[in-house]
Amino acid sequence: MNSQPSEKRQAVRFAFYKLDGAWRRLPADRQAASKLEFGEVIESFHGRLLLRPYGLVGIRGDCDFLLWQVAENLDALVALQTALNRTDLGAYLGLPYSYLAMTRRSIYEFPEDPNAPSRLVIRPSDARYLFVYPFVKTRAWYGLPKPERQRMMDEHVRIGRKYPSIRLNTTYSYGLDDQEFIVAFEGDEPAEFLDLVMELRESEASSYTLRDTPTFTCVQMSLWDMLDTLGGAGSVQAVARRPARADGFTPVATLPELPPGTGKRVYAAGEAVALFNVNGSIYAISNRCxxxxxxxxxxxxxxxxxxxxxxxxxxxxxxxxxxxLAGPPSLPVPTYQVKLEAETVLIGPAGAHEPTVAPRS
Ligand code: FES
Structure with a gap:
């Protein structure tokens, strides 16, 4: 196996959380405040790691949600979990499953697929579902000559391509965690994924699988919707309760949280709004493409x-x-008025507006 020290890899973590039922018996105000705090801690990591929330309430009994985390290094993963542990909601969360992996190029050769994303960079799609499982091959597999393994992998890939709507993200865990791979499929139709996995069971390579459980079917949703699947007071209402003022403007962020060239998701009147700092000018548009x-x-x-x-x-x-300006969307997104008071960024009603220029420090 070639070592490829020059390739830039990402650290990937699949962390599955379970809420202690005692949290649901807390007063509603505390539930709302703890959801808000938890959500804001996650949002504060924007730019340091890519994070996708998925719900499992109603699907599995031993975990309630997944945070799929992709970072440039392990330190960012440690920092996020440390910050979550310090929150009020964090005190009620168990972590029944946590899997660590890295991106890496495959050692097998696959015919060019122009639509295949780079295996070194994880870019989650907008698929509704994510199907995740840890994967271990038998040691006998590693004793087979490479051309034989390649032949079996070719069959595997041929079957996969019969289901073009299912997208595969494979990450590697050798030496980092108990499993050898974490396999994460994205798709909109659980029935199609079921058919794919049934067909793969008949492939030759399948007889060299030692373990591919537990299996998690996860539903992609916004962070706030995911928090609301936990029960208790609604987080969207909690976000909407942030103090709005008589002039219709709501404080949503501070300038140090929004350095030039960055974006940040905030909430005003229950709506997700994307804030951007472009060379010192602040813009606000709806966060939803x-x-x-x-x-x-x-x-x-x-x-x-x-x-x-x-x-x-x-x-x-x-x-x-x-x-x-370009690409598949056909409708514009709403824009919001923005106002600055000292270092505080405020959002007003939707509508055309002049950009708000941040004072130079
Ligand atoms: S969601 Fe498709 S371009 Fe934004």
Whole structure:
């Protein structure tokens, strides 16, 4: 096996949490406050790691939600879990499953697939479901000659390509964690995934699987929707209860939280809003891409065009007007008025507006 020390890899963690039922007996105000705190801690890591929440309430009994975390190094994963442990909600959360892995190029050769994403960079799609399991092969597999393994992998890939709507993310855990791989499939149809897995069971390579359980079927949802699957007071209502003022403006962030060139998701009147700092000018647009609900605050800002590119299918929106500049979206996103008071960023009603310029420090 070649070592490829020069390739840049990402650290990936699948952390499955279970809520202690005692939390549901707390007063509603404390439940709302603890959801808000937990959500804001997660949001504060925006830019340091990519994080996708998924719900498992109603699907599995031993865990309630997944935080799929992708970072440049292990330190960011440690920092996130440490911060979550310090929250009020964190005191009521168990961690029944946690899997660590890294991106890596495959040692097998696969015919070119122009739509295949780079295996070194994880880019979650907008698929509704994520199917995750740890995976271990038998030692006999590693004793087979490489061409024989390649032949079996080719069959495996051929079957996979019969289900083009299912997207595979394989990450590697050798030496880092108990399993050898973490396999994460994305798809919109659980029935299609079931058929794929049934068909794969008949492949030759399948007889070399030692373990591929437990299996998690996870539902992608916004952070606040995921928190609401836990029960208790609604987090969206809690977010909406942030103090709004008589002039219609709501304080949502401070300038140090929004350095030039960055975006941040905030909430005002129960709506998710994406804030951007472009060379000191602050813009606010709806966070939800009009194409397939991508989170625009996680998009890439282009200061030259004063635009943001959606992280999911590269739709481009003008930050001043919300108009579509490129890509699949056909509808613009609403824009919001922005006001600065000292270092506080406030959001007002939706509508066209001039950018608000941050004072130079
Ligand atoms: S969700 Fe498809 S371009 Fe944004």
């Amino acid at each position: 009009t194409h397939a609900r991508g989170s625009l605050s996680e998009g890439t800002v282009d200061p030259a065009r004063c635009a943001v590119t959606c992280p999911w299918h590269e739709g481009v929106f003008a930050l001043e007007t919300g108009q579509v």
